[in-house]
Amino acid sequence: MSPDQNRRPVRAALAAGVCFGLAYLVAVPLLRPEQVGLATDVYFLAAERALAGDSPYLVAPPGRPGYEFVYQPVVVLAFVPHALTGSPLGAYLFQTALNLLSAGAIAVLLVRYVERSGADFDRLDRALVAGFVLASVHSISVFVMGQVNLQLALAVAAGGILLDRDSQAWAGAAFAAAATVKLFPAAVGLWLLRRRAWRAVAAAVVTGTALLLAGVLVFGPSLFQTYLTEVLAGESHTAEFAGGLDPSTMYVTVRRPLAALFPATDPALLTLAALALLVPVVVAASWDVSTRRGRLVALLATLLGAMLLLPLEPFYFSLLYYPLVPLLYLLDPGRVRGVFAAGTVLLSAVISYPAVEGLLALAPVSRGLSTTLAAITREIFRFAQPPLVGSLLLLAGCVLLQYQWATEDVSMEQADPRVE
Template sequence: MSLPSRLNRRLTLLGRPLFGDRAIAAWIILAASFPLGLDLYLDNPRIGLWTWDIYGSMGVNYHVYHVAAEAAMEGANFYQVHPPGHDAYYYLYPPITALTWIPFTLFEWSTGYTLLTVLSVLAAVLATVLIVRFIESHDHRLGWLDCGLILGIFLLSKHAYGSIFWGNINILLGGLFALGFWGLYRDREVLAGVVFAVAALFKIFPALVGLWFLRDHRWTATAVALLTGVAGLIGGVVLFGLDTSVFYFTDVLLGRSGSDAFIGGYPPDGFLYVTFQRPLSHLIWWAWPSAPYVVLPALSAGLSALILYVFYVNVDTLTEQLMALLATTVVTMLIYPSLQWYAVLIFFPLIALVYLWRDGWERYLFYAAAILFSFNNRPSEQLEYLTGFPEPLQGWLSAIVGAATFQTIGMSVMLFACAVYKLRVADDRSAFDPRVQVRALWAWLAPRVRSAANSR
């Protein structure tokens, strides 16, 4: 027996070995997410495994939840209050969600923030358990190393650091997404419908997961999600008045897109939005300088619809189903200006694919993109990496990395690798051949691009 085998046998705990089935690519991808996150934790002496010294803007997102709940109990407009010293921070979720934070007001806000952090850790543990069970249900044994790496990406990666430091709910939502997908896998449609509806009541855009419900003929889940969502919105009206709900939809929700900043091309040093709209803004106003803003969200929606069309056809195998789930969560995140911390929402299908995609050269491109995905920096910072590159290569690369975050590029390339795989292995291309659609799209687009370029 080899030394690794003897070590594995000795370190078996609770029936699980230290090392499971070999998954070198998965280990590398998951471990690659740690350095940037650990660097942030280590650089911050106020937050760590044994340190919790709340200061400055630490926990400010939770502090917003706390003062909003206090205002709600007093009958005030909780969208117009903010923590002392943080005038730019306001409550951003539908009215009914304010009920979530009322029990936390029994404590000081700093204690509530600590409790939310504990709940986030528990949500990460739940998500890890569900992902591990899902992967092992498909004949891939995981060891404690795998469990630690999966839990680590939920808590120690840069994807997660902001949610811990600022005290927001993204890791909780990551746990809800994992629970919802697990519920679908176990045919517990009521659970899945409620879970995704609750997530959508907080962030709105998770409602797009309902498209997968329809594609997968999950009619019970669809009905339950709709009823839960509508009940939540009506509950907000009943409890807090119609004016509060109207204020939310007109002043809060519509004011979050930062649309003016996208006109003409979103700047590399702008807010760290992760979205299709960032690179599209450069393409649109390069080709059509006088384009109205509405073209940008329309084109983002059209691109998202095309992506879902590609992945919602031919979902007969486990790999194709996971690719469809990944496409759904990526579109959910990128169709609208999102924050880098929302990346936890794609972890369930991403991690499952990393372990369970077992054939095709395309998966190696997918692996490389998954590593790039963890380098979630501002484009202005990404441009610094290109210093010293020869021209014209530096100019070409600068146009790409200055217009989109590595996170967006990574997710896009992952979807590209999956799409190429689907095209190559499809058994029946008579109903769907992406090459026909791509050629038709290019035949329409190419002369317009050339005409716009010649007119500049």
Template sequence: MSRTLRLSAIRPSWLPAGLDARRLVLFWSAVAGVLVPVYFLVLADVSHLAWDYRAYHAAAEAALHGDPFVGIETGLPGVSYVYPPVAVALFVPQAAAGGWQTAFAIQSACNVAAALGLAALTVHTIEARRGRLDDIDRLLVVGFCVASAPVLSALGLGQVDTLIALALAGTFVALERDHQGIAGVVIAAAALVKVFPVVLGLWLVFRRAWHAIGVAVATATGALVAGGLWFGVDAYIRYVHVLAARSRVSEFAGTVSPDFFAMSLYRPLSQLLGTVDPRLYGPLALLAVAPAVWFVARREHTLTDRLTTYLAVVAGMLLVSPASNALYVVYAYFPLVCLLYLDPGGRERWLLLAGTAAMAFPVQPAHVAAGLASLGAPSTASHAVLAVVAPVLSVASVPLLGLSAVLVWCTIHTAGRHVPLTTAHTPASGD
């Protein structure tokens, strides 16, 4: 296929000749990311710099001194350590290096390195299939993985989301190369930190990656036992209690604030079915998502098919989990960007492009209000804008709309391929 044909395949008819919609979306996402430090360091009343990391550091310091650390408070509103006890091992070396500022600098370097690693894996996967990318495309992929709003927000908070995103991308790549042992270790490590990536075990079952599953189970079991020996069984008992107390399910009772960072389908369900017990939102969300994911997964033959399945599984996982927030979209970056470059496209491609742009723009009414105030907008104009924005974002956040659009794209795209059903994994080498 010629270069011209490749570009025209991803350029919608409404876009002027010479412009690549894919590049525009990636560029938009990186530019929008610049608004994150502007908002938190200039416009917001509180910067929230390193807020989440303060919990990791406090827990690691307590662990170093042999004190209880699960659920430890930091003195910051709503910030405490709620990860599995064994996960604190990630932060103990950083805590031993010095105060939280020094440790945060180390964590930030690790996060940037992970984001660059994610970009490198993405570029390598694309180029292994279609040849070397232009320098501008390489730069845009790196910019998207390092400077988009969800990534910069995670970096500012000191979160571990870029590390998890790299782990999930590495799992896919390892499985494609038939390194099932590596895939099992990596996916287990991700699940030991964030827990809900354990859902991807179902994807491993579908891929019939039995060795990867065995290694993942062995790795997780060994880590949990080691954590129990190191920190004691009481730490895990307390973790279960803290996790139950911190469950977000109850926060969806009635309606939720449009500034609440939740991103799953629990948000629209809480608005549309406010009188329903929020514990039913999980089954309802699963009922809405599972058929689409199953439909996509049953038609898996080529590398792009497998990437589409992986994207659908990750999107479904995020849409169903009540713990999902707007930063977790970075977990979908690897298959998303790969498909932007590897899939030849079709009329439904605008859903993938629009979904990508929306996922990278986690705007909330509070952000809009602060932006309008900084521009000196009249109060009447601000109230009019917020009167429209707040109700809409109460029902569905922008990243939620984007992730939903991506899942719809996966379904429509798969339906349009007219490929036969399959229940077995086709090796990448057979593409």
């Protein structure tokens, strides 16, 4: 089989991500125009209030009720340049420029990383990787809303590559910076511990602590207390799982099917059940980290485990560009890589129940059939949505790879050159 044929599933998966991204770019501004600039409106208001000496918390931009600043106090300093643009539109354009630069940097890092790992890239592969990072649904959603997830994805990619080059202090600092903003990337600390990257762990702890203290020193302890008691406590969204999650809600989490199966169960117990299900999977997927592919698999499983425990929306999957894209190219052709490719496609299939319901209403079928199909779809989305299935496929692929490597007679070190 030729190299081009070997890579067909990978190329198809990346191309599918771009197609979903372009569809999102067309559909969302038309059908949900309120999503455009949503995040930067929040950042702009938070920074503007902080500069005026007011609290950035518990206040929403005009016309956007329920959307409030939810990051640590120190993070608001990163949005001062947004406020200095003078308007929400200026902030959105500034963030868009940052997102373009970040996506470009991620694409360059991924291409160089895979090439230095021994894979032969042609122009099509470079174009697909760049296109996936710049135009997949995971990035387009960030561009539309003006989110900061691409900066966090860049920090994760840079941290992982720096660690491969034994720059542990810088790697730990990069991971800590990402965790300071969104918190859940702190799970990477477990991966660092598994790798026994002690200097990276120390650097992450020092950097994270320094950033936290900087926020306390700049804004005072009372604002940090507000963040802990009133903002962070509300981010668990535990109560929303009582009786089953609304199918219109886009949270990608294993708590969704658990809540659908056991609607009478205390939502707090569902969180514990999700943790009990995910921990053994992540441990199994992190079994062998002696090689590059093993480390990438362990990192992917660790990030996915954290994401699937929390109630996160699909646009956070941009943080998976590294290690997911390198893995797609570095894995041997076969069924397991096919599982990864299928998981990547479903991960990109960000389809909401209201969108399906709207399409059924327009479909050339009888009203009765449309109503029946909508009811069936509603029950399916109460239980799962495509990105959740894709995430579970990727986790399954991680475990299957570790099992495959553990039962092989030949060490995978033979095909695992070091990144220079």
